[in-house]
Amino acid sequence: MKHIISVLVENKFGTLNRVAAMFSARGFNLESISIGETEDTEISRMTIVTRGDDRIINQILKQLNRLIDTIKVIDLTNQPHISRELLLMTLKLSKSTQHEIFELINVFKGKVVDIKQKSITIEVVGSPDKINTTIDMFRSFGIKEIARSGTVALNRGEH
Amino acid sequence: MNGSEIFFECLRREHVDYIFGYPGGALLKVYETLYDVKDIRHILVRHEQGATHMAEGYARATGKPGIVLVTSGPGATNTVTGITNAYMDSSPMVVFTGQVPSNLIGNDAFQEADIVGITRPITKHNFLVKDVKDLAMTIRKAFFLATSGRPGPVLVDLPKDVMNSECVFHWPEHVEIRGFKPTIKPHENQVRKAAKIIAKAKRPLLYVGGGVIASEATAELRKLARELNIPVTMTLQGLGAIEGDDPLSLGMLGMHGTYWANQAVNNCDLLISVGARFDDRVTGKTETFATHAYKIHNDIDPTNIDKNVTVDLPVVGDAKAFLKGILKDLPKTREDHSAWLGQIDGWRKQCPLCYSIDDTSLKTEFVIEEVSRQTDGRAVVTTDVGQHQMWTTQYYKFKNPRSILTSGGLGTMGYGLPAAIGATFGVHDRPNVLFCGDGGFMMNIQELVTAVYYKLPLKIFLLNNSFLGMVRQWQELFHQEKYSFTDLDQSNPDFVRVVEAFGCKALRAETPEQAREAIEKALAYNDGPFFVEFRVIKKDMVFPMVPAGASISDMLLDRLNPKTMV
Secondary structure (H helix, E strand, O other): OOOEEEEEEEOOOOOHHHHHHHHOOOOOOOOOEEEEEEOOOOEEEEOOOOOOHHHHHHHHHHHHHHOOOHHHEEEOOOEEEEEEEEEEEEEOOOOHHHHHHHHOOOOOOOOEEEEEEEEEEEEEEEOHHHHHHHHHHHHOOOEEEEEEOOOOOEEEEEO | OOOHHHHHHHHHHHOEEEEEOOOHHHHHHHHHHHOOOOOOOEEEEOOOOHHHHHHHHHHHOOOOEEEEOOOHHHHHHHHHHHHHHHHHOOOOEEEEEEEOOHHHHOOOOOOOHHHHHHHHHHEEEEEEEOOHOOOOOHEEEEEHHHHHOOEEEEEEEEEHHHHHOEOOOOOOOOOOOOOOOOOOOOOOHHHHHHHHHHOOOEEEEEEEHHHHHOOOOOHHHHHEEEEEEEEOEEEEOOOOOOOOOOOOEEEEEEOEEEEEHHHHHHOOOOEEEEOOOOOOHHOOOHHHOOOEEEEEEEEHHHHHHOOOOOOOOEEOOOOOHHHHHHHHHOOOOOOOHHHHHHHHHHHHHOOOOOOOOOOOOOOOHHHHHHHHHOOOOEEEEEEEOOOHHHHHHHHHOOOOOOOOEEOOOOOOOOOHHHHHHHHHOOOOOOOOOEEEHHHHHHHEEEEEHHHHOOOOOOEEEEEEEEEEEEHHHHHHHOOOOOOOOOOOOOOOOHHHHHHHOOOOOOOOOOEEHHHHHHHHHHHHHEEEOOEEEEEEEEOOOOOOOOOOOOOOOOOEEEOOOOOOOO
């Protein structure tokens, strides 16, 4: 099963490497990992998307906790949370497709961030599922390049 | 103070008495300061790997962290095997590596290696000190991490300019790391529940590992075992937790464990694991390991719980605290375990440890048993890796904790000689004995210089079968007797002459009688190391044996040699 794990870590060089290396050394799946500073500049938040049965996920959580530079490990999967991913995608553009492309961008609440005569770059934000659907729906127009941010997530506020 | 002076001042505050080290370019300033340091002894090794094993041997024998000091680049990379060994066996160690000046880091400078990157997966934690102002705090943290919770190696990388820079020395009395809060005191309810279950069990078995030794919990363990008449089986690192000749001791379990220990695991109704990690050499096929037993697992490292074998009652915490809690919470009612102990004795009689011997040839089993007898099981015994290591577990009857120093997790050939040297620096009131094979001895033979130079009263017992014996055993049993590159007969040197050239006393023994005499002489000699080469037979195998991946109920008891009692 897919799990989203949020990890607060020391904002130091090498921390990302420690976490990623632990995943590869122990053969855990690592679907995406994203990292950025939090409101406290000494602390960064990592959002990790991984897969595994309960036993494996349990090990992942414990192994993450065991790293000295991790401060807090939260499995968001089974609690109310918000997860988002950013997609940047460049598509081929022609007179015959442009109308349809613009309509689809509206459907997915996307934005045009760059446009040239023969190409268009769009931005879409949403759940990882929505991003997958977006990519599928645009595939027929000819995708030139894709960049995905990986998932970022927070649990829903208590108040 | 400059960085180098701060460095030694910090080591003083941490009560360091020995450093195992080797100088080099990046450490010139540190060694300049060391020249006038009189209260910390620096032991000059001959290879940085030797320094790490010495530090680990010292740490395991004394319980204090072992300290290593090596230069940058090759000095640092040479420590990798020793650090990994300490990591796998949870030994407290602090490794200081020199580093090129900060402004050259990342430039592929002369003798530069990214040792912090290289050792990230094999240390409990590591640090690069970027500013001399952080030096004292970093060293404080390194010692705190290495020795707290589950012990392990910590590395501190020291750029040359940092050690030259000046700052005001301030020793942080208090240290706190927000990401490191080990659970020492176990959860009270879990302990109470465990005590109830232990008191009610009909066929309980204590399965104890290195955690009991590390937390100095042998008194509590022995008390619990004796008060309730619970048999005890030990892992390789747990040997000495209970006296090897105690009726409640079943010896080691697992791949080369005793038949009766493994039978006890298969038949117990309660398995109480204390400070052990269900390693694959212990469990064999996990699906069939102790299937009839309710399992209690006490470990200080939560990642060990449910990692290899799923347990019924996990108790995270220090082994000593756990055992104390159990003793406190034990209900008054006691179960009678005489039938269970009788059943185990039956297995013991059915398949005892045994080997055959005649007057003209030598076997490793005999040598180890004889050393055990002559030292009354009280020596600090270091082993290398292989057949002699497993025979040590079977035939040396350890009376005390911190008495077996051996490479368990990593299985590092070449560990023995330097680790024994480190232990001999640390322990003076008991004989220090090394059992080593001819393969492993050659891997760090250079450290003989260290033993000779410092006149260490170490007994070096070389079990020479002119073969990589354990590999040979597997080749014979499972690989069609193709002795591929394991026969050292044509290439081994004359060990007695080599050792004498190092300035070490040396004898050779080829019969049981010669062996007895040589052991006596070695044990009586205290003016330096004493080496004995025992010419043991080639074709000997360690039994019983559980083939890799098989159930521990499927033991090979003795496949080729007729079973004979001694």
